[in-house]
Amino acid sequence: MKDWAIEARGLTKRFGTGADTVTALDRVSVTIRENEFFTLLGPSGCGKTTLLRLIAGFELPSEGKLLLHGQRIENLPPFRRPVNTVFQSYALFPHLSVLRNVAFGPEMQRRPKAEIEAEARRMLELVRLEGFERRLPRELSGGQQQRVALARALAGRPRVLLLDEPLSALDLKLRREMQIELKRLQHETGITFVFVTHDQEEALTMSDRIAVMSGGRILQIGTPTEIYEQPTSRFVADFIGETNFLDAHCEQVAEGRAQFRLSSGDLVQGLAIPGLMSGSEVTLAVRPERLDLLADGQPGIPATMQDLLYIGNDTVCTVALADGTELQVRVQNRHGAIHASAPGSAVRVGVEPQAVRVVGD
Amino acid sequence: MTDPAKNPLFRFPGLKPAAWLFFVFLYAPIVVLLALAFNDNEQATIWTGFSTRWFGIVLDNADLIRAFNNSLIVATTATLLATTIATLAALGMNRARFRGQDGVNALISLPLIVPEIVTAVATLLFFIMLGFRLGLGTVILAHTVFCIPFAYLPIRARLEGMDPRLEEAAQDLYANRRQTFLRVVLPQLWPGIISGAMLAFIISLDDFVITYFVAGAGATTLPIYIFGMIRIGISPEVNAVSALMLAISIVFVAASWLVGRVRR
Ligand SMILES: Nc1ncnc2c1ncn2[C@@H]1O[C@H](COP(=O)(O)OP(=O)(O)OP(=O)(O)O)[C@@H](O)[C@H]1O
Numbered sequence: 001m002k003d004w005a006i007e008a009r010g011l012t013k014r015f016g017t018g019a020d021t022v023t024a025l026d027r028v029s030v031t032i033r034e035n036e037f038f039t040l041l042g043p044s045g046c047g048k049t050t051l052l053r054l055i056a057g058f059e060l061p062s063e064g065k066l067l068l069h070g071q072r073i074e075n076l077p078p079f080r081r082p083v084n085t086v087f088q089s090y091a092l093f094p095h096l097s098v099l100r101n102v103a104f105g106p107e108m109q110r111r112p113k114a115e116i117e118a119e120a121r122r123m124l125e126l127v128r129l130e131g132f133e134r135r136l137p138r139e140l141s142g143g144q145q146q147r148v149a150l151a152r153a154l155a156g157r158p159r160v161l162l163l164d165e166p167l168s169a170l171d172l173k174l175r176r177e178m179q180i181e182l183k184r185l186q187h188e189t190g191i192t193f194v195f196v197t198h199d200q201e202e203a204l205t206m207s208d209r210i211a212v213m214s215g216g217r218i219l220q221i222g223t224p225t226e227i228y229e230q231p232t233s234r235f236v237a238d239f240i241g242e243t244n245f246l247d248a249h250c251e252q253v254a255e256g257r258a259q260f261r262l263s264s265g266d267l268v269q270g271l272a273i274p275g276l277m278s279g280s281e282v283t284l285a286v287r288p289e290r291l292d293l294l295a296d297g298q299p300g301i302p303a304t305m306q307d308l309l310y311i312g313n314d315t316v317c318t319v320a321l322a323d324g325t326e327l328q329v330r331v332q333n334r335h336g337a338i339h340a341s342a343p344g345s346a347v348r349v350g351v352e353p354q355a356v357r358v359v360g361d
Numbered sequence: 362m363t364d365p366a367k368n369p370l371f372r373f374p375g376l377k378p379a380a381w382l383f384f385v386f387l388y389a390p391i392v393v394l395l396a397l398a399f400n401d402n403e404q405a406t407i408w409t410g411f412s413t414r415w416f417g418i419v420l421d422n423a424d425l426i427r428a429f430n431n432s433l434i435v436a437t438t439a440t441l442l443a444t445t446i447a448t449l450a451a452l453g454m455n456r457a458r459f460r461g462q463d464g465v466n467a468l469i470s471l472p473l474i475v476p477e478i479v480t481a482v483a484t485l486l487f488f489i490m491l492g493f494r495l496g497l498g499t500v501i502l503a504h505t506v507f508c509i510p511f512a513y514l515p516i517r518a519r520l521e522g523m524d525p526r527l528e529e530a531a532q533d534l535y536a537n538r539r540q541t542f543l544r545v546v547l548p549q550l551w552p553g554i555i556s557g558a559m560l561a562f563i564i565s566l567d568d569f570v571i572t573y574f575v576a577g578a579g580a581t582t583l584p585i586y587i588f589g590m591i592r593i594g595i596s597p598e599v600n601a602v603s604a605l606m607l608a609i610s611i612v613f614v615a616a617s618w619l620v621g622r623v624r625r
């Protein structure tokens with residue numbers, strides 16, 4: 001219990017009244033551990049910002065509890081919460097120099113004068129902005145402003161740092177650099193990071209755990225590997241990475257394994273999930289790179305090559321099963337690889353049981 | 362880059378003479394007035410020679426100086442009051458969301474389009490109904506009221522252009538509401554407040570109609586005094602007073618422009 005930085009229980013946020021009510025968050029329950037890099041991932045409008053704003057205190061929940069290190073905070077104003085925010089738009093104070101921006105938090109905390117200045121300078125050093133102290137925010141590039149916003153939030157010595165798509169305004173190269181810096185900063189400061197993005201790659205590479213959100217709810221929480229390898233819902237599997245969805249009939253379940261009959265009539269083996277019953281209709285999710293493309297005659301599902309898409313390191317092949325169901329298979333480009341077969345030729349698709357996931361809707 | 366002036370798309374026949382005509386029309390009377398302020402002749406409209414004696418006469422005129430002082434007192438007090446009220450109104454209107462807000466907003470600016478003579482009569486009747494004694498107090502009161510919308514508009518515009526995230530950022534960094542206002546909102550608002558105050562000051566300094574109605578004896582302001590002088594006859598003294606007022610306005614505007622530049 002004690003090492004939970006944030007605990008939300010049935011957090012609901014509604015905007016508007018009457019017929020115009022929007023439920024931005026719908027009974028969200030989540031626990032975020034201390035010193036965790038926790039990412040909220042989801043499509044636009046799914047409630048990521050709203051959740052951050054509730055944690056920061058800019059909005060009050062309609063229902064539910066919010067605890068910070070075991071203390072109820074849902075009714076504390078923002079300036080009483082040891083939580084700081086890096087805003088999506090940075091929200092730097094335009095009339096204050098870089099140094100005064102960063103010193104704002106410590107000043108409001110009434111720390112000793114000498115310490116304030118030192119802390120601000122230390123934070124600017126941390127984000128590698130020494131020498132920019134006297135500039136005004138508008139005299140900085142987007143990436144520099146972003147780092148000032150980061151330094152300003154860190155100088156407040158938060159226990160939890162909230163970051164709302166802080167990298168979305170940056171170009172790819174700067175973005176990569178900042179991703180590494182953010183991880184480094186989190187490591188050095190030991191602060192809990194709650195990070196919002198709708199970039200799945202960013203989420204997968206940076207996070208300790210990810211919460212995938214949709215329509216105001218959290219669909220799944222897990223490590224990047226869990227989220228990618230074991231999606232529990234069709235939405236999660238679809239939102240993160242490429243996925244083949246196959247309608248299937250569960251033939252039998254035994255010892256953690258299950259046998260499925262695809263709509264094409266072919267049989268595949270897969271992992272069972274709790275509650276899976278034989279005789280039920282299910283949706284299977286299979287990642288294209290977890291499928292094998294084999295020569296005709298080898299053990300596998302018979303298919304016809306439809307289309308080849310060369311993308312450098314890999315080739316994405318579209319094959320059709322007996323009933324016309326299309327399947328994407330991603331193969332690495334190695335010398336003499338089988339996918340060189342021409343469209344129209346007969347191939348086999350190898351499916352290992354670990355690659356087959358049953359997903360809910 | 363091509364010179365936009367040479368681009369036929371941006372050339373309109375007759376634009377140049379029209380512009381010249383406009384500026385002549387606008388500034389010729391003022392130039393003439395300034396020139397005649399230095400005319401030696403008793404008759405304001407006949408030039409006989411250069412002299413600054415009218416300025417001396419103006420500065421020796423105790424009634425005129427008193428009227429000028431009254432104007433300053435009224436304009437300064439009304440500006441301070443109106444700007445304060447307008448700032449509070451703008452802040453309130455910016456933060457709150459209530460039904461009929463657009464209506465209230467329109468009501469605040471409505472005095473700008475009500476004919477001044479209507480306001481003047483109404484205000485006078487109102488003061489008499491309440492049993493107020495007409496004097497400098499009633500002038501200040503009336504000026505404060507009609508200056509509010511002038512001060513309000515630039516402040517409101519400035520507030521609307523302000524990123525609401527800034528206030529959130531301040532509170533996020535442990536500033537309470539008062540500190541947020543003093544450290545973040547007010548510094549952002551200053552340019553708006555200064556332009557609002559300037560507008561209010563000039564409008565008040567310059568007002569004739571309403572002042573004429575609500576000023577009792579002894580509360581003569583400069584515009585009313587000048588009007589009185591004109592009725593007796595146009596003397597170069599009037600020109601000199603006008604020239605002085607113009608100079609004060611220019612100094613005033615230039616000073617606030619400089620203040621605005623230094624703040625940046
Ligand atoms: N102040 C508000 N008033 C009314 N509706 C709001 C308000 N703020 C957010 N919403 C609604 O709540 C939902 C969630 O919004 P939110 O900003 O949390 O989405 P988001 O996940 O951050 O999206 P994005 O990725 O586009 O930033 C949206 O449907 C939005 O329209």
Ligand SMILES: [Mg+2]
Nearest residue numbers: 048049050164
């Ligand atoms: Mg958002």
